[in-house]
Amino acid sequence: MQSPYETGATAVASILTAGPALTAEALVRAFGGRRAVNGVSLALHEGACLALFGPNGAGKTTLLRLLGGLLKPSAGTTRLHGQPLPGDAETRRMVGLISHHAMLYPALSVRENVRFAAECQGVINADGATTRVLTQLGVLDRADTAVRYLSRGLQQRVSIARALVHGPQLVLLDEPYTGLDETGAQALTDALGALKANGATLVLVTHNLSEGLALATHSAIMQHGKFVDEQPVSPSGFDVPGYQAKYRALVHEGLA
Amino acid sequence: MSAVPAGATHRAPSYLSDTWRIARKDLLIEFRTRSAFLAATVFAVLAVVIFRFTWDPTAIPAMDLAPGVLWVIFTFSGLLGLNRSFGLELAEHAYDGLLASQVSREAIFTGKALANLVFVICVQALALPAVALFFDLSVGPSWWIIVGIVLLASVGLSAVGTLFAAIASNTRLAELLLPMMTLPFFVPLVIPAAQATAVVLRGQPIADGMAWLKVLLAFDLVFVSACIVVFPFTIEE
Numbered sequence: 001m002q003s004p005y006e007t008g009a010t011a012v013a014s015i016l017t018a019g020p021a022l023t024a025e026a027l028v029r030a031f032g033g034r035r036a037v038n039g040v041s042l043a044l045h046e047g048a049c050l051a052l053f054g055p056n057g058a059g060k061t062t063l064l065r066l067l068g069g070l071l072k073p074s075a076g077t078t079r080l081h082g083q084p085l086p087g088d089a090e091t092r093r094m095v096g097l098i099s100h101h102a103m104l105y106p107a108l109s110v111r112e113n114v115r116f117a118a119e120c121q122g123v124i125n126a127d128g129a130t131t132r133v134l135t136q137l138g139v140l141d142r143a144d145t146a147v148r149y150l151s152r153g154l155q156q157r158v159s160i161a162r163a164l165v166h167g168p169q170l171v172l173l174d175e176p177y178t179g180l181d182e183t184g185a186q187a188l189t190d191a192l193g194a195l196k197a198n199g200a201t202l203v204l205v206t207h208n209l210s211e212g213l214a215l216a217t218h219s220a221i222m223q224h225g226k227f228v229d230e231q232p233v234s235p236s237g238f239d240v241p242g243y244q245a246k247y248r249a250l251v252h253e254g255l256a
Numbered sequence: 257m258s259a260v261p262a263g264a265t266h267r268a269p270s271y272l273s274d275t276w277r278i279a280r281k282d283l284l285i286e287f288r289t290r291s292a293f294l295a296a297t298v299f300a301v302l303a304v305v306i307f308r309f310t311w312d313p314t315a316i317p318a319m320d321l322a323p324g325v326l327w328v329i330f331t332f333s334g335l336l337g338l339n340r341s342f343g344l345e346l347a348e349h350a351y352d353g354l355l356a357s358q359v360s361r362e363a364i365f366t367g368k369a370l371a372n373l374v375f376v377i378c379v380q381a382l383a384l385p386a387v388a389l390f391f392d393l394s395v396g397p398s399w400w401i402i403v404g405i406v407l408l409a410s411v412g413l414s415a416v417g418t419l420f421a422a423i424a425s426n427t428r429l430a431e432l433l434l435p436m437m438t439l440p441f442f443v444p445l446v447i448p449a450a451q452a453t454a455v456v457l458r459g460q461p462i463a464d465g466m467a468w469l470k471v472l473l474a475f476d477l478v479f480v481s482a483c484i485v486v487f488p489f490t491i492e493e
Contacts (some may be wrong), residue, residue, distance in 0.1 A: 089268065
């Protein structure tokens with residue numbers, strides 16, 4: 001069995017598992033002279049969830065946008081099931097994005113938003129897929145309501161429906177718990193747990209260590225564009241308080 | 257919840273279908289909110305009224321002034337809608353979802369440009385009779401030529417405007433930058449459009465304005481093609 005993670009000479013960190021679904025090799029993204037992401041490598045297999053922690057400006061969101069093909073790397077490569085990102089239509093179709101931004105059109109109804117996303121991802125029978133995903137997320141009864149009239153929590157559920165309607169194999173989540181109440185947060189955790197159990201690969205960026213570690217199979221702490229710590233997360237017996245102390249030491253006390 | 261919903265199968269992207277889907281979505285949003293359309297219409301009518309009451313008919317004949325008035329109004333009222341084209345994508349970061357989808361960048365551009373074209377034509381459909389009314393213009397049977405000129409110019413205006421709206425939307429001063437960037441590019445569009453309109457309004461044979469129409473057509477062909485090619489480069493941060 002391979003080591004769950006490995007650090008190469010140039011790669012700051014990597015998490016290697018058998019048959020990776022998502023791989024990134026020595027990813028670099030510079031804005032002007034500043035490297036927001038500086039040599040990150042990772043590999044995640046199907047059903048894995050990487051929880052990515054770090055202070056503001058550490059490069060987490062930039063890394064997520066690189067993994068989703070929304071940004072081109074200055075150096076390095078990202079592959080999803082062997083296909084480079086940003087890739088062709090078929091590869092882009094495998095990705096779902098969830099953010100603390102709703103990523104919805106407020107003037108359109110819930111159904112119109114989700115169906116538009118389904119159609120843009122080429123889903124045949126977009127109406128059926130829309131109804132199915134809205135039912136799964138418990139928002140079918142609000143399907144004809146304009147998104148602008150929904151609470152933040154309901155908007156986030158619709159946003160999750162929009163991201164999952166086409167059945168993505170890689171789901172990238174950027175602070176998805178922001179603004180959610182306890183019920184909404186639990187619904188999101190349940191939805192992500194189900195996705196993971198069905199083989200989707202998740203990358204979750206969050207400031208909340210407890211929420212992130214609850215789902216994670218791997219965790220990483222990012223600072224100054226690099227992974228400064230990475231480790232597998234055992235579903236049973238993971239020392240969350242110990243990890244929080246380690247995070248504080250690495251990030252707040254600058255022991256990286 | 258399944259990562260792949262049961263029965264969900266996918267089709268390959270289709271340029272025309274995707275273009276229409278994006279245009280339909282933008283137009284539906286504008287139909288629901290009417291914010292840009294109302295602003296552009298109010299601006300167009302106000303501008304016609306101001307031009308009318310500052311015009312001295314004894315100094316300049318209506319036939320000489322009206323083409324310029326018409327195209328100044330068309331240009332600036334069109335700009336009001338162009339800003340909103342990408343503003344509605346960026347407000348809730350819906351653009352990221354669109355860019356991460358299988359829709360091609362080119363289809364995103366043509367969809368947005370098509371929606372802007374419809375928007376511009378709708379505003380012009382109200383502004384044109386207003387100008388004819390206030391300046392007492394009698395176009396007669398040549399009205400369809402005016403419509404043709406308006407359509408030709410609107411295609412170029414929408415294409416160039418959509419491209420620059422995409423560029424400006426990435427900046428903090430989008431509303432200021434858009435007119436500054438687009439107006440110089442509109443000049444080679446507005447001059448032949450105004451000249452061709454003047455030929456028709458004076459009652460001259462259309463053959464007299466054919467050279468201007470050819471310039472308009474060439475502008476459309478060159479700039480629509482160029483904008484489709486350039487647009488994907490405006491997306492990368």
